[in-house]
Amino acid sequence: MLKAKNISHSFDYPLFEDISFEIKAKEKIAIIGKSGSGKSTFLHILSTFLKPKSGEVFYNGKNLYSLKEKEFIKIRKKEFGIVFQFHYLFNTFSARENIEAAALLSEREIDEKLLKRLDIFDVLNQNIQTLSGGQQQRVSIARVLTKKPKIIFADEPTGNLDKVNANEVMQILSEYCEKNDAALITVTHDAEISKFFDKVYELKNKRLNIWK
C-alpha cells in the first residue's frame, strides 16, 4: 500500500540514510526512537508533508512526490489521515466545528457514536482553546477518523493521555483499520501500547531496525 525506498534526509545534520519501509493494508506499525532521532520527520516524508532529500515514496504504486498537484492534494485530503504531534486544530473554532471542517473537506458524515466513544461528546461546543491537552488529542483523532482515510499516520497519538484513554484510543484506531482495510503508522514513546502493533521499528543511528 505504502512503500518508501532508500529515503535519506538531513536538516542541520543527517537524520537518516537509505531507509526502506513498507506497510500493507490492515497492518499496524509503530516507530519508536529517542527524541530528535527523526521520527516525526520520517512520518512527514511518508505522509506528503515533506519531500525527502533522496529516495521515493510510493502509494499504491504511484510515486507520491512526482504526482501532479491535483492528485497529490486529493491523496492528502481524502486517503491519508494525519494526527500531528502538535494538534493543529483550528483554535478559534469549537471542537465540533473542527470535526465538521474535516467532514466537509472529505465529503463524509460525522460519526456521533465515535465522538461518544472518544469521550468528547460533552465538550463539543467548547472552544478548542478551553479543552485539556488530552481532549484536544481526542478531537484530532475524531477529526482524522471522520475523513475515513486509507492510511492513518499518528504522531504520539497517546502522548497526552492517561492509561485508560490511551488504550481506548489505540483500540479505536485498531478497530478502524480492521473494519476499513486501513493501515496505521504510529510514532510513539509509549511502550504500554506496543501490544497493538504487528511490528515495531526503532529509528536509531540513522537506520530503521526491527524492534519487535
Ligand SMILES: Nc1ncnc2c1ncn2[C@@H]1O[C@H](COP(=O)(O)OP(=O)(O)OP(=O)(O)O)[C@@H](O)[C@H]1O
Ligand atoms: N523544519 C526543520 N528545520 C530544521 N531542522 C528540523 C526541522 N524539523 C526537524 N528538524 C530537526 O530534525 C531533528 C529530528 O526532529 P524530529 O521532530 O523528526 O524528531 P523526533 O524523533 O520526532 O523527536 P520527538 O520524539 O522529540 O518528537 C531535530 O534535531 C530537529 O531539530
Ligand SMILES: [Mg+2]
Ligand atoms: Mg516527534
